[in-house]
Amino acid sequence: MSYVGPDSQPPRPPRRFSGGPLTVTLAALVPTCLAGWLIYEATSGPGGSEPPRTLPSTSQSAQGSVSAVPSPSKPEKDDKGDEDDKGKGEEADAKPSTTKPPKSSSRPAASGPLKGKVVVVDPGHNLGNGKHTAEINRLVNVGTHRKECDTTGTSTNNGYSEAQFTLDVSRRLRTLLEKQGATVKFTQDGDPPWGPCVDERARIGNDAHADAVVSVHADGSAAGNRGFHVILPASVKSGDADTSKIVVPSRALGERIAGKFVSATGSAPSNYIGDGTGLDVRKDLGGLNLSTVPKVFIECGNMRDAKDEALVTSGAWRQKAAQGISDGIVSFLRG
Structure with a gap:
């Protein structure tokens, strides 16, 4: 400028004066x-x-002028740091367990009455099954017939899913059993996107040479139907299914769990299945038909009944349920 x-302005020519x-x-x-x-x-x-005027340096401009533009700041975290934070958020969402241990726990077994024993815990269904209907509807051979790989399970009328319930109880159960010295393996720990299929769940227990396998579930019957029941394998010999060697020990396992479940939770045996015994024998479940080790299912309550819903949605009651199952397993394995 x-x-x-x-x-x-140049000076004007001088006027002549005389x-x-x-x-x-x-x-x-x-x-x-x-x-x-x-x-x-x-x-x-x-x-x-x-x-020409000399502009102040960047640092002077930043100190003395509001129009100074600061240099872009570096991100506080690199990509890896951001990923680490995502992992933490995912672990918080996976509560009550704050970690995701592998199916075969690498933690050394504690000393206790179950040291040397292997227990496989099978949390029924999977949180992601509903998003993988094509996969879980695929038919698999369960010995007596072919049936769906898996199902979504049931839920309470207020939307608390069976998959959430089974995973929470199973994690609590694992903690209790490990304190007794057992080595605990899961068929799934919320890690696979769906499943596994019922035949694979049976295979995991077989391959582990488990001393006991418990599949944790909750029922979805009509309102008014209340209580728990334990499902035992029937005598089956067809195709790949042969339960002849596990029927007797599985019944012993189921009876111990049923008795201890009453003591720990105060819940009564089912009023709609098992004629008041809390025991039910079935031959249509692939997880039982294909098992070669002692195995039972437990339906901890009816999620569709309001009174049972109040129980299964209570963390304190789920802890009691885990305690009852654990006590039954300990009693069975100790003879």
């Missing part, structure tokens, strides 16, 4: 003014413009 001011002191004075001043003008022109740069 050019500087514009009164000193930038005679007198004023004329003499003006004649003396004219050369002086002209010399001053020439000096100004020589020192003010081309075109009479002002010498």
Whole structure:
């Protein structure tokens, strides 16, 4: 920008006056003014413009001017750090358990009455089954017939799912059994996106050479139907299914669990299945038909009944349920 001011205008030619002191004075001043003008022109740069001003440095501008633009700040975390935070959020959402141990726990077994014993816990269904209907509807061979790989399970009338319930109780059960010295393995711990299929669940127990397997469930019967029941394998020999060696020990396991479940929870045996015994024998469940080790299912209550719903949605009651199942397993394995 050019500087514009009164000193930038060239002097007008002097008027001629005749005679007198004023004329003499003006004649003396004219050369002086002209010399001053020439000096100004020589020192003010081309075109009479002002010498360029030097802008303050970035740091000075930031300190003394609100128009200063700060340099972009670096992100506080790199990509890896962000991923680590996502992992923490996922673990918080997976509560009540704060970690995701593998199916075969790497934690050393504690000393206790069950040291050396292997227990497989099978949390029924899977939280992701509903998003994988094509996969879980695939038919698999369960010995006596073919049936769906898995199902979504039931839920309470207020939306608490069986898969949530079974995983929570199973994790509580694992903690109790490990304190007794048992090695505990899961068929799924909320880690696979769906399943596994019922035949694979049976295979996991078989391959582990488990001393006992318990599949944790809750029922979805009509309102008014209340209580728990334990499902035992029937005598089956068809195709890949042969329960002849596990029927007797499985019944012993189921009876121990039923008795201890009453003591721990105060719940009564089912009023709609088992004729008041809390025991039910079935031959249509692939998880039982294909098992070669002692195995039972437990339906801890009826999620569709309001009174049972109040129980299964209570963390305190779920702890009692886990305690009852654990006590039954301990009693069975100790003889």
